Amino acid sequence: MNFEFPALPYAYDALEPHIDRMTMEIHHTKHHRAYFDKFVAAIQGTELENKSLNEIFAQISKASAAVRNNGGGFFNHNLFWEILGPNGGGAPVGKLAEEISKAFGSFEDFKTKFNDAAANRFGSGWAWLSVKADNSLCVCSSPNQDNPLMDVHDCQGTPIMGLDVWEHAYYLKYQNRRPDYINAFWNLVNWEKVSDNYEKALK
Amino acid sequence: MKTFFLNFIMASAMLMLTFNSEAQQAAKSKAPQAGKPAIEAVSATPVFTGTGTDWFISIKDAPFPGLPYTYEALEPVIDKATVEIHYDRHHRAYFNNYKKAIETSPETGEMSFYKLFGSITEFPATFRNNAGGFYNHVLYWSNMSPNGGGKPSGRLMDAIVAKFGSYEEFVKQFEDAAKTRFGSGWAWLSVDLATNELFISSTPNQDNPLMNTVERRGFPLLGIDVWEHAYYLKYQNKRPEYIQNFWNKLNWADVQARYEEYFTLVSRLK
Ligand SMILES: [Fe+2]
Numbered sequence: 342m343n344f345e346f347p348a349l350p351y352a353y354d355a356l357e358p359h360i361d362r363m364t365m366e367i368h369h370t371k372h373h374r375a376y377f378d379k380f381v382a383a384i385q386g387t388e389l390e391n392k393s394l395n396e397i398f399a400q401i402s403k404a405s406a407a408v409r410n411n412g413g414g415f416f417n418h419n420l421f422w423e424i425l426g427p428n429g430g431g432a433p434v435g436k437l438a439e440e441i442s443k444a445f446g447s448f449e450d451f452k453t454k455f456n457d458a459a460a461n462r463f464g465s466g467w468a469w470l471s472v473k474a475d476n477s478l479c480v481c482s483s484p485n486q487d488n489p490l491m492d493v494h495d496c497q498g499t500p501i502m503g504l505d506v507w508e509h510a511y512y513l514k515y516q517n518r519r520p521d522y523i524n525a526f527w528n529l530v531n532w533e534k535v536s537d538n539y540e541k542a543l544k
Numbered sequence: 545m546k547t548f549f550l551n552f553i554m555a556s557a558m559l560m561l562t563f564n565s566e567a568q569q570a571a572k573s574k575a576p577q578a579g580k581p582a583i584e585a586v587s588a589t590p591v592f593t594g595t596g597t598d599w600f601i602s603i604k605d606a607p608f609p610g611l612p613y614t615y616e617a618l619e620p621v622i623d624k625a626t627v628e629i630h631y632d633r634h635h636r637a638y639f640n641n642y643k644k645a646i647e648t649s650p651e652t653g654e655m656s657f658y659k660l661f662g663s664i665t666e667f668p669a670t671f672r673n674n675a676g677g678f679y680n681h682v683l684y685w686s687n688m689s690p691n692g693g694g695k696p697s698g699r700l701m702d703a704i705v706a707k708f709g710s711y712e713e714f715v716k717q718f719e720d721a722a723k724t725r726f727g728s729g730w731a732w733l734s735v736d737l738a739t740n741e742l743f744i745s746s747t748p749n750q751d752n753p754l755m756n757t758v759e760r761r762g763f764p765l766l767g768i769d770v771w772e773h774a775y776y777l778k779y780q781n782k783r784p785e786y787i788q789n790f791w792n793k794l795n796w797a798d799v800q801a802r803y804e805e806y807f808t809l810v811s812r813l814k
Protein backbone atom coordinates (compact mmCIF):
# COMPACT_ATOMS: atom_id res chain seq x y z
CA MET A 342 0.00 0.00 0.00
CA ASN A 343 1.65 3.23 -1.12
CA PHE A 344 -0.96 5.64 0.23
CA GLU A 345 -0.79 7.63 3.41
CA PHE A 346 -3.22 9.95 5.07
CA PRO A 347 -1.47 13.33 5.26
CA ALA A 348 -1.31 15.50 8.34
CA LEU A 349 -2.65 18.99 7.86
CA PRO A 350 0.38 21.21 7.03
CA TYR A 351 -0.78 23.88 9.55
CA ALA A 352 -2.90 24.14 12.68
CA TYR A 353 -6.68 23.74 12.48
CA ASP A 354 -7.17 27.38 13.41
CA ALA A 355 -4.45 28.66 11.06
CA LEU A 356 -6.90 29.72 8.35
CA GLU A 357 -9.08 31.81 10.66
CA PRO A 358 -11.02 33.98 10.12
CA HIS A 359 -11.58 32.86 6.53
CA ILE A 360 -12.11 29.20 7.37
CA ASP A 361 -12.96 28.45 10.96
CA ARG A 362 -11.17 25.94 13.17
CA MET A 363 -14.16 23.63 13.57
CA THR A 364 -14.71 23.38 9.84
CA MET A 365 -11.05 22.56 9.27
CA GLU A 366 -11.00 19.94 11.98
CA ILE A 367 -14.14 18.12 10.82
CA HIS A 368 -13.17 18.49 7.19
CA HIS A 369 -9.74 16.95 7.73
CA THR A 370 -10.35 14.38 10.47
CA LYS A 371 -13.81 13.25 9.38
CA HIS A 372 -14.52 13.91 5.70
CA HIS A 373 -11.00 13.60 4.30
CA ARG A 374 -10.21 10.72 6.62
CA ALA A 375 -13.37 8.85 5.56
CA TYR A 376 -12.48 9.22 1.87
CA PHE A 377 -9.01 7.88 2.59
CA ASP A 378 -10.22 4.91 4.64
CA LYS A 379 -12.90 3.98 2.13
CA PHE A 380 -10.51 4.36 -0.78
CA VAL A 381 -7.98 2.04 0.86
CA ALA A 382 -10.72 -0.48 1.62
CA ALA A 383 -11.94 -0.31 -1.98
CA ILE A 384 -8.55 -1.00 -3.58
CA GLN A 385 -7.10 -3.41 -1.02
CA GLY A 386 -6.43 -6.78 -2.60
CA THR A 387 -7.30 -5.52 -6.08
CA GLU A 388 -5.04 -4.77 -9.01
CA LEU A 389 -5.35 -1.07 -8.22
CA GLU A 390 -3.50 -1.49 -4.95
CA ASN A 391 -0.07 -0.80 -6.38
CA LYS A 392 -1.02 1.77 -8.96
CA SER A 393 -0.54 5.50 -8.58
CA LEU A 394 -3.51 7.81 -8.20
CA ASN A 395 -2.74 9.24 -11.65
CA GLU A 396 -2.92 5.76 -13.17
CA ILE A 397 -6.14 4.98 -11.34
CA PHE A 398 -7.78 8.26 -12.37
CA ALA A 399 -6.74 7.81 -16.00
CA GLN A 400 -9.00 4.74 -16.12
CA ILE A 401 -11.55 5.75 -13.54
CA SER A 402 -14.47 5.04 -15.87
CA LYS A 403 -13.62 1.34 -15.47
CA ALA A 404 -13.39 1.49 -11.67
CA SER A 405 -16.15 1.17 -9.11
CA ALA A 406 -18.05 4.16 -7.75
CA ALA A 407 -16.30 3.58 -4.41
CA VAL A 408 -12.87 4.05 -6.02
CA ARG A 409 -13.99 7.08 -8.01
CA ASN A 410 -15.70 8.84 -5.11
CA ASN A 411 -13.21 8.04 -2.38
CA GLY A 412 -10.03 8.07 -4.46
CA GLY A 413 -11.15 11.43 -5.79
CA GLY A 414 -12.03 12.65 -2.31
CA PHE A 415 -8.63 11.54 -1.00
CA PHE A 416 -6.59 13.23 -3.74
CA ASN A 417 -8.68 16.40 -4.01
CA HIS A 418 -8.37 17.21 -0.33
CA ASN A 419 -4.62 16.50 -0.36
CA LEU A 420 -4.28 19.16 -3.02
CA PHE A 421 -6.69 21.54 -1.29
CA TRP A 422 -4.80 21.58 2.04
CA GLU A 423 -1.52 22.10 0.21
CA ILE A 424 -2.55 25.12 -1.79
CA LEU A 425 -4.01 26.90 1.25
CA GLY A 426 -1.96 28.51 3.98
CA PRO A 427 -2.03 31.03 6.81
CA ASN A 428 0.34 33.29 4.85
CA GLY A 429 -1.52 32.98 1.58
CA GLY A 430 -3.19 35.53 -0.61
CA GLY A 431 -1.84 38.12 -2.99
CA ALA A 432 -1.08 37.20 -6.57
CA PRO A 433 1.20 34.75 -8.33
CA VAL A 434 4.56 35.85 -9.73
CA GLY A 435 6.91 34.65 -12.45
CA LYS A 436 5.99 32.20 -15.12
CA LEU A 437 2.62 31.22 -13.66
CA ALA A 438 1.59 34.88 -13.46
CA GLU A 439 2.56 35.39 -17.10
CA GLU A 440 0.66 32.31 -18.21
CA ILE A 441 -2.42 33.34 -16.28
CA SER A 442 -2.40 36.75 -17.98
CA LYS A 443 -1.85 35.11 -21.34
CA ALA A 444 -4.65 32.59 -20.88
CA PHE A 445 -7.28 34.76 -19.19
CA GLY A 446 -6.37 38.37 -20.02
CA SER A 447 -5.39 39.38 -16.49
CA PHE A 448 -5.20 38.03 -12.98
CA GLU A 449 -8.54 39.72 -12.23
CA ASP A 450 -10.15 38.07 -15.25
CA PHE A 451 -8.79 34.74 -14.12
CA LYS A 452 -10.28 35.25 -10.67
CA THR A 453 -13.66 36.10 -12.16
CA LYS A 454 -13.59 32.99 -14.27
CA PHE A 455 -12.57 30.81 -11.35
CA ASN A 456 -15.20 32.42 -9.09
CA ASP A 457 -17.88 31.73 -11.69
CA ALA A 458 -16.81 28.11 -12.01
CA ALA A 459 -16.99 27.72 -8.23
CA ALA A 460 -20.27 29.60 -7.78
CA ASN A 461 -22.09 27.95 -10.68
CA ARG A 462 -21.23 24.35 -9.84
CA PHE A 463 -24.69 23.22 -8.76
CA GLY A 464 -24.61 20.86 -5.79
CA SER A 465 -21.38 19.34 -4.51
CA GLY A 466 -18.13 19.69 -6.38
CA TRP A 467 -14.88 21.50 -7.04
CA ALA A 468 -13.48 24.36 -9.10
CA TRP A 469 -10.08 23.83 -10.69
CA LEU A 470 -7.14 25.50 -12.34
CA SER A 471 -5.41 22.87 -14.44
CA VAL A 472 -2.65 22.43 -16.97
CA LYS A 473 -3.83 20.68 -20.09
CA ALA A 474 -1.78 18.24 -22.17
CA ASP A 475 -0.60 21.11 -24.41
CA ASN A 476 0.63 23.00 -21.30
CA SER A 477 -2.13 25.59 -21.53
CA LEU A 478 -4.06 26.66 -18.43
CA CYS A 479 -7.76 26.05 -18.00
CA VAL A 480 -10.45 26.75 -15.41
CA CYS A 481 -13.30 24.32 -14.94
CA SER A 482 -15.43 22.60 -12.32
CA SER A 483 -16.40 19.02 -11.58
CA PRO A 484 -19.25 17.37 -9.68
CA ASN A 485 -18.84 15.56 -6.36
CA GLN A 486 -15.27 14.22 -6.00
CA ASP A 487 -14.37 14.04 -9.67
CA ASN A 488 -11.27 15.88 -10.84
CA PRO A 489 -9.51 16.80 -14.09
CA LEU A 490 -7.19 13.77 -13.90
CA MET A 491 -10.17 11.46 -14.38
CA ASP A 492 -10.97 10.12 -17.83
CA VAL A 493 -14.61 11.04 -17.23
CA HIS A 494 -13.81 14.75 -16.94
CA ASP A 495 -14.72 17.01 -19.85
CA CYS A 496 -11.64 19.24 -19.50
CA GLN A 497 -8.81 16.87 -18.66
CA GLY A 498 -5.50 18.03 -17.30
CA THR A 499 -3.36 18.22 -14.19
CA PRO A 500 -5.03 20.22 -11.44
CA ILE A 501 -2.66 22.69 -9.78
CA MET A 502 -5.22 24.45 -7.62
CA GLY A 503 -8.66 23.36 -6.43
CA LEU A 504 -11.48 24.82 -4.39
CA ASP A 505 -13.86 22.55 -2.52
CA VAL A 506 -17.44 23.84 -2.90
CA TRP A 507 -19.21 21.02 -1.11
CA GLU A 508 -21.37 22.62 1.53
CA HIS A 509 -19.31 20.89 4.24
CA ALA A 510 -16.38 23.12 3.25
CA TYR A 511 -18.15 26.29 4.30
CA TYR A 512 -21.57 25.70 5.84
CA LEU A 513 -20.73 26.18 9.53
CA LYS A 514 -19.42 29.67 8.86
CA TYR A 515 -21.07 30.81 5.62
CA GLN A 516 -24.26 28.70 5.35
CA ASN A 517 -25.96 29.52 2.04
CA ARG A 518 -23.46 32.27 1.19
CA ARG A 519 -21.10 30.31 -1.01
CA PRO A 520 -19.88 33.46 -2.84
CA ASP A 521 -18.56 34.88 0.46
CA TYR A 522 -16.58 31.71 1.05
CA ILE A 523 -15.19 31.86 -2.48
CA ASN A 524 -14.08 35.47 -1.96
CA ALA A 525 -12.44 34.56 1.35
CA PHE A 526 -10.54 31.73 -0.35
CA TRP A 527 -8.31 34.20 -2.23
CA ASN A 528 -6.84 35.35 1.09
CA LEU A 529 -5.54 31.85 1.69
CA VAL A 530 -4.06 30.72 -1.63
CA ASN A 531 -0.45 29.65 -1.29
CA TRP A 532 0.79 30.84 -4.69
CA GLU A 533 4.27 29.44 -4.14
CA LYS A 534 2.77 25.99 -3.91
CA VAL A 535 0.50 26.55 -6.91
CA SER A 536 3.53 27.74 -8.95
CA ASP A 537 5.39 24.69 -7.83
CA ASN A 538 2.50 22.48 -8.95
CA TYR A 539 2.46 24.36 -12.25
CA GLU A 540 6.15 23.74 -12.94
CA LYS A 541 5.76 20.05 -12.16
CA ALA A 542 2.70 19.72 -14.39
CA LEU A 543 4.45 21.12 -17.48
CA LYS A 544 5.42 18.54 -20.05
CA MET B 545 -55.01 41.06 -10.61
CA LYS B 546 -54.48 37.50 -9.52
CA THR B 547 -50.75 38.05 -9.41
CA PHE B 548 -51.21 41.18 -7.41
CA PHE B 549 -53.40 39.32 -4.98
CA LEU B 550 -50.85 36.54 -4.59
CA ASN B 551 -48.10 39.07 -4.03
CA PHE B 552 -50.18 40.72 -1.39
CA ILE B 553 -50.83 37.42 0.34
CA MET B 554 -47.18 36.52 0.14
CA ALA B 555 -46.19 39.84 1.64
CA SER B 556 -48.58 39.23 4.51
CA ALA B 557 -47.19 35.75 4.91
CA MET B 558 -43.65 37.11 5.25
CA LEU B 559 -44.79 39.25 8.15
CA MET B 560 -46.19 36.17 9.80
CA LEU B 561 -43.07 34.10 9.58
CA THR B 562 -42.79 33.93 13.31
CA PHE B 563 -46.08 32.24 13.93
CA ASN B 564 -47.47 32.24 17.42
CA SER B 565 -48.40 28.97 18.97
CA GLU B 566 -52.05 30.01 19.25
CA ALA B 567 -52.37 30.28 15.51
CA GLN B 568 -50.74 26.91 15.26
CA GLN B 569 -53.10 25.35 17.76
CA ALA B 570 -56.11 26.81 16.00
CA ALA B 571 -54.86 25.57 12.69
CA LYS B 572 -54.17 22.11 14.03
CA SER B 573 -57.72 21.73 15.23
CA LYS B 574 -59.05 22.38 11.75
CA ALA B 575 -59.93 19.10 10.10
CA PRO B 576 -57.41 18.61 7.32
CA GLN B 577 -58.73 18.24 3.81
CA ALA B 578 -57.63 15.16 1.95
CA GLY B 579 -54.24 15.82 0.42
CA LYS B 580 -53.68 19.09 2.18
CA PRO B 581 -53.20 18.29 5.81
CA ALA B 582 -50.14 20.22 6.81
CA ILE B 583 -49.66 23.40 4.87
CA GLU B 584 -53.02 24.82 5.89
CA ALA B 585 -51.73 25.09 9.42
CA VAL B 586 -51.12 28.77 8.85
CA SER B 587 -54.09 30.71 7.60
CA ALA B 588 -53.60 33.49 5.04
CA THR B 589 -50.48 31.73 3.88
CA PRO B 590 -50.60 30.77 0.22
CA VAL B 591 -51.14 27.09 -0.19
CA PHE B 592 -49.04 25.01 -2.48
CA THR B 593 -48.42 21.41 -1.55
CA GLY B 594 -47.78 19.79 -4.89
CA THR B 595 -50.99 17.82 -4.52
CA GLY B 596 -54.61 18.31 -5.58
CA THR B 597 -55.17 21.10 -8.04
CA ASP B 598 -51.51 22.05 -7.61
CA TRP B 599 -50.77 19.19 -9.95
CA PHE B 600 -52.41 21.11 -12.77
CA ILE B 601 -51.63 24.78 -12.18
CA SER B 602 -49.05 26.60 -14.28
CA ILE B 603 -45.67 26.88 -12.65
CA LYS B 604 -45.83 30.66 -13.03
CA ASP B 605 -48.81 30.70 -10.65
CA ALA B 606 -47.29 28.70 -7.81
CA PRO B 607 -46.80 30.83 -4.70
CA PHE B 608 -43.96 30.48 -2.24
CA PRO B 609 -45.80 28.59 0.47
CA GLY B 610 -45.67 29.34 4.14
CA LEU B 611 -43.83 26.95 6.39
CA PRO B 612 -46.51 24.79 8.05
CA TYR B 613 -44.91 25.21 11.51
CA THR B 614 -42.47 27.45 13.36
CA TYR B 615 -38.75 27.33 12.71
CA GLU B 616 -38.09 25.56 16.01
CA ALA B 617 -40.99 23.12 15.65
CA LEU B 618 -38.81 20.29 14.40
CA GLU B 619 -36.37 20.43 17.33
CA PRO B 620 -34.48 18.40 18.39
CA VAL B 621 -34.41 16.51 15.11
CA ILE B 622 -33.79 19.58 12.99
CA ASP B 623 -32.59 22.73 14.72
CA LYS B 624 -34.19 26.14 14.38
CA ALA B 625 -31.29 27.77 12.51
CA THR B 626 -31.24 25.00 9.93
CA VAL B 627 -34.98 25.20 9.26
CA GLU B 628 -34.86 28.98 9.02
CA ILE B 629 -31.93 29.14 6.61
CA HIS B 630 -33.15 26.14 4.65
CA TYR B 631 -36.65 27.53 4.17
CA ASP B 632 -35.97 31.24 4.01
CA ARG B 633 -32.71 31.18 2.00
CA HIS B 634 -32.28 27.95 0.09
CA HIS B 635 -35.92 27.19 -0.69
CA ARG B 636 -36.73 30.82 -1.43
CA ALA B 637 -33.73 31.12 -3.75
CA TYR B 638 -34.91 28.14 -5.79
CA PHE B 639 -38.34 29.75 -6.02
CA ASN B 640 -37.00 33.17 -7.06
CA ASN B 641 -34.59 31.65 -9.55
CA TYR B 642 -37.15 29.59 -11.40
CA LYS B 643 -39.58 32.52 -11.54
CA LYS B 644 -36.77 34.60 -13.00
CA ALA B 645 -36.02 31.87 -15.54
CA ILE B 646 -39.62 31.98 -16.75
CA GLU B 647 -38.99 35.54 -17.91
CA THR B 648 -36.54 34.28 -20.50
CA SER B 649 -38.59 31.28 -21.61
CA PRO B 650 -42.22 32.28 -21.04
CA GLU B 651 -43.65 29.12 -22.61
CA THR B 652 -42.43 27.14 -19.61
CA GLY B 653 -44.47 29.34 -17.28
CA GLU B 654 -47.68 27.88 -18.65
CA MET B 655 -46.69 24.29 -17.93
CA SER B 656 -47.57 22.35 -14.81
CA PHE B 657 -44.73 20.94 -12.72
CA TYR B 658 -45.81 17.53 -13.85
CA LYS B 659 -45.49 18.46 -17.54
CA LEU B 660 -42.30 20.42 -17.08
CA PHE B 661 -40.52 17.70 -15.12
CA GLY B 662 -41.66 15.07 -17.62
CA SER B 663 -39.70 16.87 -20.35
CA ILE B 664 -37.13 18.67 -18.20
CA THR B 665 -34.18 17.80 -20.44
CA GLU B 666 -35.66 20.02 -23.16
CA PHE B 667 -35.30 23.15 -21.03
CA PRO B 668 -32.35 25.13 -19.66
CA ALA B 669 -30.63 23.60 -16.62
CA THR B 670 -31.92 26.43 -14.45
CA PHE B 671 -35.41 24.86 -14.57
CA ARG B 672 -34.13 21.44 -13.62
CA ASN B 673 -32.20 22.90 -10.70
CA ASN B 674 -34.54 25.60 -9.45
CA ALA B 675 -38.04 24.39 -10.29
CA GLY B 676 -36.84 21.02 -9.00
CA GLY B 677 -35.47 22.66 -5.86
CA PHE B 678 -38.69 24.55 -5.31
CA TYR B 679 -40.97 21.54 -5.73
CA ASN B 680 -38.80 19.15 -3.72
CA HIS B 681 -38.65 21.43 -0.71
CA VAL B 682 -42.43 21.95 -0.73
CA LEU B 683 -42.75 18.21 -0.42
CA TYR B 684 -40.06 18.05 2.27
CA TRP B 685 -41.67 20.63 4.58
CA SER B 686 -45.08 19.10 4.05
CA ASN B 687 -43.70 15.64 4.81
CA MET B 688 -42.65 16.72 8.28
CA SER B 689 -44.59 17.80 11.33
CA PRO B 690 -43.76 18.68 14.93
CA ASN B 691 -46.12 15.84 15.85
CA GLY B 692 -44.62 13.40 13.42
CA GLY B 693 -43.37 9.90 13.92
CA GLY B 694 -45.08 6.58 14.30
CA LYS B 695 -45.95 4.36 11.42
CA PRO B 696 -48.18 4.63 8.36
CA SER B 697 -51.53 2.90 8.39
CA GLY B 698 -54.33 1.83 6.09
CA ARG B 699 -53.83 1.38 2.39
CA LEU B 700 -50.32 2.86 2.38
CA MET B 701 -49.13 0.52 5.12
CA ASP B 702 -50.61 -2.42 3.26
CA ALA B 703 -48.79 -1.40 0.09
CA ILE B 704 -45.50 -0.94 1.98
CA VAL B 705 -45.73 -4.37 3.54
CA ALA B 706 -46.77 -5.93 0.24
CA LYS B 707 -43.87 -4.32 -1.57
CA PHE B 708 -41.02 -4.44 0.95
CA GLY B 709 -42.02 -7.36 3.16
CA SER B 710 -42.29 -5.30 6.32
CA TYR B 711 -42.25 -1.73 7.54
CA GLU B 712 -38.78 -2.30 9.02
CA GLU B 713 -37.44 -3.51 5.71
CA PHE B 714 -38.88 -0.44 4.00
CA VAL B 715 -37.15 1.80 6.55
CA LYS B 716 -33.87 0.02 5.99
CA GLN B 717 -34.04 0.35 2.20
CA PHE B 718 -35.07 3.99 2.36
CA GLU B 719 -32.24 4.78 4.78
CA ASP B 720 -29.77 3.00 2.53
CA ALA B 721 -30.90 5.06 -0.45
CA ALA B 722 -30.49 8.26 1.58
CA LYS B 723 -27.10 7.29 3.05
CA THR B 724 -25.53 6.12 -0.18
CA ARG B 725 -26.54 9.05 -2.40
CA PHE B 726 -23.06 10.50 -2.92
CA GLY B 727 -22.92 14.29 -2.80
CA SER B 728 -26.06 16.40 -2.89
CA GLY B 729 -29.44 14.86 -3.54
CA TRP B 730 -32.62 13.25 -2.30
CA ALA B 731 -34.04 9.85 -1.43
CA TRP B 732 -37.65 9.10 -2.32
CA LEU B 733 -40.62 6.87 -1.83
CA SER B 734 -42.76 7.13 -4.95
CA VAL B 735 -45.55 5.48 -6.85
CA ASP B 736 -44.37 4.09 -10.18
CA LEU B 737 -46.21 6.00 -12.91
CA ALA B 738 -46.28 2.92 -15.13
CA THR B 739 -47.26 0.19 -12.65
CA ASN B 740 -48.66 2.09 -9.64
CA GLU B 741 -46.21 0.17 -7.43
CA LEU B 742 -44.31 1.77 -4.58
CA PHE B 743 -40.57 2.08 -5.04
CA ILE B 744 -37.53 3.69 -3.41
CA SER B 745 -34.96 5.68 -5.34
CA SER B 746 -32.51 8.51 -4.98
CA THR B 747 -31.65 11.39 -7.28
CA PRO B 748 -28.70 13.81 -7.51
CA ASN B 749 -28.93 17.52 -6.74
CA GLN B 750 -32.50 18.81 -7.24
CA ASP B 751 -33.70 16.13 -9.60
CA ASN B 752 -36.79 14.18 -8.60
CA PRO B 753 -38.65 11.05 -9.70
CA LEU B 754 -41.03 13.01 -11.94
CA MET B 755 -38.17 14.13 -14.18
CA ASN B 756 -37.43 12.36 -17.42
CA THR B 757 -33.83 12.03 -16.25
CA VAL B 758 -34.55 9.10 -13.95
CA GLU B 759 -34.52 5.39 -14.70
CA ARG B 760 -37.91 4.84 -13.15
CA ARG B 761 -40.46 7.63 -13.10
CA GLY B 762 -42.78 7.97 -10.17
CA PHE B 763 -44.94 10.33 -8.22
CA PRO B 764 -43.05 11.23 -5.03
CA LEU B 765 -44.88 10.68 -1.75
CA LEU B 766 -41.97 11.13 0.62
CA GLY B 767 -38.63 12.82 0.10
CA ILE B 768 -35.64 13.39 2.34
CA ASP B 769 -33.18 16.13 1.49
CA VAL B 770 -29.62 14.86 1.93
CA TRP B 771 -27.83 17.96 0.75
CA GLU B 772 -25.39 18.86 3.51
CA HIS B 773 -27.29 22.11 4.07
CA ALA B 774 -30.22 20.03 5.39
CA TYR B 775 -28.23 18.75 8.36
CA TYR B 776 -24.74 20.18 8.60
CA LEU B 777 -25.23 22.76 11.37
CA LYS B 778 -26.41 20.03 13.74
CA TYR B 779 -25.02 16.76 12.42
CA GLN B 780 -21.95 17.78 10.35
CA ASN B 781 -20.54 14.65 8.70
CA LYS B 782 -23.01 12.34 10.49
CA ARG B 783 -25.65 12.06 7.78
CA PRO B 784 -26.87 8.65 9.03
CA GLU B 785 -27.93 10.19 12.36
CA TYR B 786 -29.97 12.84 10.60
CA ILE B 787 -31.67 10.18 8.51
CA GLN B 788 -32.48 8.04 11.55
CA ASN B 789 -33.91 10.99 13.45
CA PHE B 790 -35.96 12.15 10.46
CA TRP B 791 -38.52 9.40 11.13
CA ASN B 792 -39.46 11.08 14.42
CA LYS B 793 -40.81 14.13 12.57
CA LEU B 794 -42.23 12.34 9.58
CA ASN B 795 -45.84 13.31 8.89
CA TRP B 796 -47.32 10.02 7.76
CA ALA B 797 -50.76 11.62 7.35
CA ASP B 798 -49.30 13.77 4.59
CA VAL B 799 -47.60 10.82 2.90
CA GLN B 800 -50.80 8.78 3.07
CA ALA B 801 -52.88 11.63 1.67
CA ARG B 802 -50.53 11.90 -1.29
CA TYR B 803 -50.81 8.17 -1.87
CA GLU B 804 -54.62 8.25 -1.80
CA GLU B 805 -54.72 11.25 -4.03
CA TYR B 806 -52.44 9.68 -6.58
CA PHE B 807 -55.12 7.15 -7.39
CA THR B 808 -57.87 9.75 -7.69
CA LEU B 809 -55.87 12.04 -9.95
CA VAL B 810 -53.64 9.73 -11.90
CA SER B 811 -56.03 9.34 -14.81
CA ARG B 812 -55.95 13.11 -15.37
CA LEU B 813 -52.17 13.03 -15.49
CA LYS B 814 -51.70 10.30 -18.05
FE1 LIG C 1 -14.42 18.48 1.22
Ligand SMILES: [Fe+2]
Nearest residue numbers: 634769771774
Ligand atom coordinates in the same frame (compact mmCIF):
# COMPACT_ATOMS: atom_id res chain seq x y z
FE1 LIG D 1 -32.47 21.57 0.71
